[in-house]
Amino acid sequence: MRVRPSLTTRLTILFSLSSAGVLLGLGVLIWLAMDRHFADEDYAVLQDNIRLIQKIAAEGPPTSVPTRLAETLEHHAGFVAEVRTADGARLYASEGFDFGSVSDVVAKLPPDRNTFVWEHGGEEYRGMRASVEMPPTPGAPPGILRVVVGMDTQIHAHFMHAFRQSLAFYIALGALASGLLGWRAARRGLAPLRTMASRARAVTAHKLDERMPVDAVPVEMADLAATLNAMLERLQRDFRRLSEFSSDLAHELRTPLTNLMTQTHVVLSQPREAGKYRDVLISNAEELQRLSRMVSDMLYLAKMEHGITLPNAEPITVKDEVLALFDFYDALAEDKGVHLRMRGDGNIVGDRLMLRRALSNLLSNALRYTPARGSIDVEIASQPDTVTIAVENEGKEISPELLPSIFDRFFRADRSRARADSDSVGLGLSITQAIMAAHEGSIAAVSSDGKTCFTLTFPRLVK
Structure with missing residues (x-):
């Protein structure tokens, strides 16, 4: 070499x-x-x-x-x-x-x-x-x-x-002298690069808090140092999120797996009637269904976060999609005594299935936490450059200190709601946020005066 x-x-x-x-x-x-x-x-x-x-x-x-x-x-x-x-x-x-x-x-x-x-x-x-x-001579020319x-x-x-x-x-x-002086100048001039390389070598999976000395390097290297610091900041943030996600995932999977193993060991500890076996199998099937839904949601979320482009972008009338979801949730809302209402209209360009999933996540959460005889209001508003969809429901408020964390994976505002009969795995809002990022939009939440409102903001045109 x-x-x-x-x-x-x-x-x-x-x-x-x-x-x-x-x-x-x-x-x-x-x-x-x-x-x-x-x-x-x-x-x-x-x-x-x-x-x-x-x-x-x-x-x-x-x-x-x-x-x-x-x-x-x-x-x-x-x-x-x-x-x-x-x-x-x-x-x-x-x-x-x-x-x-x-x-x-x-x-x-x-x-x-x-x-x-x-x-x-x-x-x-x-x-x-x-x-x-020459001067002339007598009788001769010059x-x-x-x-x-x-x-x-x-x-x-x-x-x-x-x-x-x-x-x-x-x-x-002169060449020798300039070479020696140039070597010294180069060594001193490149010393900040060696410092940056030394700090970069110190970065490990367990030590991501090292940063480049932006103020101590020449102006020509300050931009490089700032860029590397931004990269390290992103890596640290993503690594922290990955670590938290792994921890949360292990915690979420441990409960259903423990239930499955416990019930299976108990029922196999001694002979039982056929009905008892059937009950255990039904309970195991519910846990397995919850695990399957969790894995499916995790795969969808990973696909959304790494595939930013929309699979099928088309013009969408938001009112029609909301009405279709109202028809789907009408029986459940009627059973709980919750009123579904909608106002306004708007058009966007996006993926129809992704929009339905985002709205479905918000409506299912709203139905889950809206008390009997409460109401869920969906308001669509069109502005010159954006279209907003606000889903507001009555019910217990979310604490202000918890609002910044509600879009984290496996987050639940009330840990007591993480019960076995709940169909939520804590990924719905994270998926909704990823869908909005794919549409170059945003999602925000407010909770006050006995109401909680989630607002989706779409650009009118998504390329």
Whole structure:
């Protein structure tokens, strides 16, 4: 497996390469500027010497020009010159220098260019050509001299070579120094990440209260720390809910299972009449039916909480659904002496079966806790953006401190109602809340003045 370099290593390499690149670029610019400066200086010297040659040619008779040029130019170190007449006759040339290679270079120059560079004996020269006019002689017109001058660049070459060595040394030194400083800066800059990683490693199923230090990290990492804290908060909350659900589920399942085992052991302890066996089997069947309903409700609730999209979204007339449920519960309501009443109308887009189950849960709870000769009122109200369904029943109020918990799984406002003949398993309101979340709606409850009201709020359109 290839070992991936750490972020600190990558940043250190990046700092070193960036510094080396900047220093190299700066060095190249300085080198080019110095080379250009030396070239300008050499060409300026060559131009001065050409003017000197022109002055010598203008001041004296033609016969004395070669002698005066030799006396004047041979004392200039590294300077060479060749002067020819218009017909090609050499008037003067620096002693010991072969101008054959210079003639080839000059012959190839374009007419508008007078400066050039050539090599001779392993050395580089900068040259310049010019035409110098000689004064007229008695009986002859003015003459033209062809002048070629050159300057040895050896001194500049030695300097540039030493500069390149110094530049390479300082680039390497600067890259090393920037790498070390970059490593230190990266280590210090990434220290908050190591702190966050250390705290993340401390998070376990039994220790979910660790949080990232939002205030102690740089601004660039604060958003990451806040996001991780929010994730840990959700995990802690969901883990707590799962733990509570597991505990509640074990508690709820223990009672019917204990009843089943107790009754079965008792009836099998000694021979009994057939009627006694039948009674025990009927009682066991009721407990098994309750267990089956509990498992079914748990599976439905899990499906609702993890499958947010609606299975079948369609336009629904809420009034028709409420009336259909009134017909279903009419016999039970009449048997208990409870009046069912409805007001208003509204239309939503949602899943018809899910809506019926939510309303059925509320109506069944209302029928369970409404006293004889009481009433259950369902009011439907349409607003521009929402449709509300309020189910209100008379009866014992729910304590204000219990209202925030009524939508928890297996919750019962009155634990004394958790009796064997009750068909409630404490999941109805949790399922209703999950249905409302799937419809992008909400559910709320109030209980006062001898009445309890549950309000479902639907958006008019659910996508």
